[in-house]
Amino acid sequence: MNRKYLPLAIAGGFALVLVVAMAIFLRPATTPVPSQEALAADFAKGMQYERGSGVTADYGQAITWYRKAAEAGYAPAEFALGRLTQAGHGAVRDEKAAAEWFLRAAEHGMAEAQVQLGGDLLTGTGTADGKPDKVEALKWLLLGADAMPDPLSQQVARSTRDALAQSLSPEERSAAEGRANDWRKQHAPPR
Numbered sequence: 001m002n003r004k005y006l007p008l009a010i011a012g013g014f015a016l017v018l019v020v021a022m023a024i025f026l027r028p029a030t031t032p033v034p035s036q037e038a039l040a041a042d043f044a045k046g047m048q049y050e051r052g053s054g055v056t057a058d059y060g061q062a063i064t065w066y067r068k069a070a071e072a073g074y075a076p077a078e079f080a081l082g083r084l085t086q087a088g089h090g091a092v093r094d095e096k097a098a099a100e101w102f103l104r105a106a107e108h109g110m111a112e113a114q115v116q117l118g119g120d121l122l123t124g125t126g127t128a129d130g131k132p133d134k135v136e137a138l139k140w141l142l143l144g145a146d147a148m149p150d151p152l153s154q155q156v157a158r159s160t161r162d163a164l165a166q167s168l169s170p171e172e173r174s175a176a177e178g179r180a181n182d183w184r185k186q187h188a189p190p191r
Contacts, residue, residue: 039074042066046080050089059090070101078105079113099126106140109187114144115157122164138164138176143183 034042046065049058063084069077082101085091099120105113118140120126121133141164145157165173 034069034072036074039069039072039077042069043074043077043080046077050080050084059084063090070104073104073108075105075108075110075113078102078108079110079116082113082116095120095125096128102126106144107187111144111147111149112153114140115148115153115160118144118157119160122160134164134168135172135176136179138168138173139179139183142176142180 042065046062046069047053048055048062049065050062051057055061063081066077066080066084070081078101082098082105085094085101086098087093099117102113102117102120103126106117117126118137121137121140124130124132126137127133138161141157141161145154145161148154148157165176168176
């Protein structure tokens, strides 16, 4: 090897080592995805603060814990944030922001959120323009009414769904049923 190329070879080797070291040490840090158990624990902590169970009731702390779980996609926490935001507990009352949290929880399949969102869309509080969207409301009521956890809520949700369906034209009912079926197909468990 010719000695006049030796400094170039050393510089090239040094540059290669530097690039590899930078790739190793400067790669973006990956944040571990929290487990369902960790999210449930964060949600439970939020419930403690919301209810004052073993701690002084503090809606601000409840929102902090709910948000931690909700931002990772934990539906009960998303729904809880929607409830507190809609009521103005621990945050400025904001029905549009609450509807966004209800939508997130509804998309994750939570029946209570689906029914709440359906009601908000029916009254217009869940729409961007404040006007009722009866077809979308019926879609969410079709998805959530039968899965409500307690009999009284289930009866109210079913009555609302059935009355709304009767007030719509056959085309509107068909559109809502089609949207609900499309949602079910998109959210069906893998086979």
